[in-house]
Amino acid sequence: MSIYLDNAATSVRKPESVINAIKNTIENYGNPARGVYTESLNSSRLIYEARENIAKFVGCPEVSHVIFTSGATQALNMAIAGIFHKGDHVITTEFEHNSVLRPLNHLKALGIIELDYVKTDSQCNIDFRDFERLIKKNTKAIVCTHASNVTGDILDIGIIGEIAYTHNLCFILDASQTIGVIGIDMVKNHINALCFSGHKGLMGATGTGCLCINDIDVEPIFFGGTGIQSFEPVSLREYPEKLEVGTPNIIGISGLNAAVQYINSVGIERIFCHESMLRSYFIGEMQALGRYRIMQNEALNHTATVAVIPKDTDASGLASYLSDHGIAIRAGVHCAPLLVNALGQQNNGIARFSFGYMNTQEEIDILIDTLKQVSVN
Numbered sequence: 001m002s003i004y005l006d007n008a009a010t011s012v013r014k015p016e017s018v019i020n021a022i023k024n025t026i027e028n029y030g031n032p033a034r035g036v037y038t039e040s041l042n043s044s045r046l047i048y049e050a051r052e053n054i055a056k057f058v059g060c061p062e063v064s065h066v067i068f069t070s071g072a073t074q075a076l077n078m079a080i081a082g083i084f085h086k087g088d089h090v091i092t093t094e095f096e097h098n099s100v101l102r103p104l105n106h107l108k109a110l111g112i113i114e115l116d117y118v119k120t121d122s123q124c125n126i127d128f129r130d131f132e133r134l135i136k137k138n139t140k141a142i143v144c145t146h147a148s149n150v151t152g153d154i155l156d157i158g159i160i161g162e163i164a165y166t167h168n169l170c171f172i173l174d175a176s177q178t179i180g181v182i183g184i185d186m187v188k189n190h191i192n193a194l195c196f197s198g199h200k201g202l203m204g205a206t207g208t209g210c211l212c213i214n215d216i217d218v219e220p221i222f223f224g225g226t227g228i229q230s231f232e233p234v235s236l237r238e239y240p241e242k243l244e245v246g247t248p249n250i251i252g253i254s255g256l257n258a259a260v261q262y263i264n265s266v267g268i269e270r271i272f273c274h275e276s277m278l279r280s281y282f283i284g285e286m287q288a289l290g291r292y293r294i295m296q297n298e299a300l301n302h303t304a305t306v307a308v309i310p311k312d313t314d315a316s317g318l319a320s321y322l323s324d325h326g327i328a329i330r331a332g333v334h335c336a337p338l339l340v341n342a343l344g345q346q347n348n349g350i351a352r353f354s355f356g357y358m359n360t361q362e363e364i365d366i367l368i369d370t371l372k373q374v375s376v377n
Contacts, residue, residue, distance in 0.1 A: 002328040003363045007356035008149050008177060008305045009330055010199045010206060014255075018204060021258035025251045032250060043250045050257035051240070057260050058194055058212055059185035064239045065213040068253055072176040073099040075195035075211035078243060079172050080104060080143065082218035083193075088140035089114040091131060094338040095148045095155065100174055101338065104143065114138070120342045124151055124297035128159045132167070141170035141192075146184075147177040150334045150343075150350060152279070152305030153297045154178065161190035170216055176200060177303055180263050181272050192216040198252065201271075203357070204259035208252035211243070218243060271357045275304035278355040278364060282306060285368045292371075295343055295350065304355040307343075310374075315349040318374065325370050329353050 004012045025046070030039030032047050051066045060066055069075040080103040084090065090113050092104060107113045118130040131142060142164050147154040157173060164171035172193040175184055180201030186194055192215055198208030211218070220235050224245035235242055263271065283306060286292050295307040310318050319331035332349045333340045340346055353367075 002323075002326050003366060004328045005353050005355060005359065005363075005367070006328050006330045007200065007359075008152075008303075008334075008352060008354035011201070011203045011356050011358070013356070013358040014203050014205075015259065015262045017262050018255045018258045022205060022251055022255045025254035029250050029254070031247055043248075046250065046254055046257065047248060050253050050260075053257055053260045053264075054210060054212070057264070058179075059187050060194070060212040061187060061214055062239070067211040067213065067240050067243045068248055068256075069195075069209045069211055070207050070249070071199070071209035072174060072195050072197040073209075075209050076100055076143075076172070076174060077103050078211050078221055079193040079195060079218060080107065081221045082243075083170060083172075083216060084113050084140060086112050087138055088112070089116070089136050089138045090141050090143055091116050091118065091134045091139060092143045093118040093126070093145070093155070094120045094342055095126070095145050095150075095153070096143075096336065096338065097145060097149055097174065097176070098335040098337070099176075100143055100145065113140075117338070118144075120339065122342060122344055124148075124153055124295060124300075124343070126153075126155070126297070126300075128156060128163075131160055131163050135163075135167055135169070139167070139169060141172055143172040143174075145174040145177065146182070147303045147305075148336070148339060149177050149305065150336045150339050150352060151296050151307040152177075152302040152354075154182070154301040154303060156300075157184075157189045157191070164192075165190035177305065180259070181268065181275060181303060183268050186212060186214045193218070198256040198259065201356070202256065202259045202263065205252045205255040207249055208256045210256075213239070220245075222246075266357075274357055275355055275359075276302075278359055278361065279304040279306060281361055282353060282355070282364050282367075285364065286371075289368070289371060291374075295345075306353045306355075308351040308353060309345060309348070310351060313374070315345075315351040318351050321374055322367075322370060325373075327367055327370060 032043035175196040179196040194212040198204035293309040315331035
């Protein structure tokens with residue numbers, strides 16, 4: 001197996017408990033809310049347990065307001081399409097992934113919303129006062145990431161949430177890069193819609209995620225069966241059935257539930273400390289090599305994602321070289337075009353090294369030894 005350093009995209013190495021939960025669900029669970037037999041009841045109980053565990057994990061006040069999705073992209077689309085109306089103004093940032101940018105730009109192109117960006121520069125600097133400066137009479141919401149999937153820079157959601165709350169704005173947060181690594185409390189941080197995927201820091205299966213709702217109403221964009229009240233001609237108004245239709249991904253939800261339980265057993269602070277140690281060790285070794293530039297805002301805290309610009313080759317060439325030597329990283333734009341443009345790397349791309357809880361310092365030593373060979377060639 002490769003030395004896997006692309007955890008910002010997805011975690012490949014999963015806890016044994018997650019793997020076992022998925023296997024058990026495949027073998028013993030059926031379609032929830034659609035039968036009175038054991039396999040169906042097993043699934044219904046599991047889904048409620050997962051909803052309850054996730055609500056506690058992120059501080060969502062209502063268990064029924066934890067909505068299961070196929071990932072952060074679906075969750076963000078549901079939140080963005082489900083709360084905005086013609087004439088609304090939205091504030092976002094240049095740190096965003098396309099899962100935020102494209103739904104917002106779609107609504108802008110349709111003439112439904114106005115859109116402004118909190119900007120960054122070539123040093124990843126961001127002025128949090130810009131969130132307040134951009135507010136207008138018709139501003140409805142702030143939509144932003146918790147941490148950049150390119151540089152690992154963590155935005156201060158305490159500041160952003162307080163601005164949103166003070167001005168009676170909706171706060172939609174993309175926590176894909178931080179969930180499972182950094183503690184999040186929806187109430188404390190005034191988060192109205194928390195969107196995240198289950199396959200990154202949570203170490204669950206792909207095709208899983210959540211939209212968690214606090215003190216807002218989200219209109220559905222998907223319609224279909226729920227297994228209950230089937231004579232109703234339109235979607236139900238109660239959560240979670242209002243937003244969850246069709247057969248749920250019970251296999252993925254089982255893995256997600258086990259992943260949350262695993263993180264709780266290990267301790268989220270321990271996970272963050274381990275990943276931060278790997279990040280710091282890697283950066284120190286890279287700086288000693290002297291042939292790579294690290295892109296980050298040193299004034300901010302960081303996840304274990306590091307953006308690297310090679311000084312004598314392009315990012316794709318470096319990724320290919322490492323792949324040939326059994327080391328997996330990501331190179332390119334990383335679905336974050338505005339940030340890559342701001343960093344001046346739209347032509348060469350960025351090499352991204354992202355560490356997870358399952359990585360070790362010994363793997364970084366092998367990586368650095370391999371990078372030393374690049375400097376010789």
